[in-house]
Amino acid sequence: MTSDPVLDRKVQVLLELRKYKLIAKDEGKEGTFLTVQNPKGKTYLLWVLTGIETIGIRYINLLSKKAESEGLDGGLIVSSGRYTYSARSNARKRGVELIPPNFPSFNIFEHYLVPRHEILMAEEKEEVLKRYRVQPYQLPLIRTSDPIANVIGAKPGDLIKITRKSPTAGEYISYRYVVEG
Secondary structure (H helix, E strand, C coil), X not given: CCCCHHHHHHHHHHHXXXXXXXXXXXXXXXXXXXXXXXXXXXXXXXXXXXXXXXXXXXHHHHHHHHHHHCCCCEXXXXXXXXXXXXXXXXXXXXXXXXXXXXXXXXXXXXXCCCCEEEECCHHHHHHHHHHHCCCHHHCCEEECXXXXXXXXXXXXXXXXXXXXXXXXXXXXXXXXXXXXX
């Protein structure tokens, strides 16, 4: 895919963990563009940037315009470089997700200490809130900057179901409400 094997592995892990389906691939002079679809049916443009140390607002604008022109729902940038402050703030406004350089290049859920995490669909979320008679903000919180929330692609307002194995309870389920941060 690219000349950077670590970056290639990060992209593979990202596609695997978020259950993205690869639709199209386009090699360009600025990097590799992948068109992917999530399980909910939304389509995104994933841009893999190699050899760029600082990703600025220019890259956010380019990706946003390209995604809009192709009629896609949003975009993601994967890079080993750092993002400028203006790029991060503009990315939120334009619907572009910036995958951090410290994104793992391995499947963290394969470790025995990491429980299964999954983002609930809207119907499941309403069912859980109704069953426990709570508002989302009354549940324990998890920030979008949390490594697990970042890996599974949780957005503010999502509800995450965490399933742990317990020697006494068998299986223990807890929920976390995703907030900005």
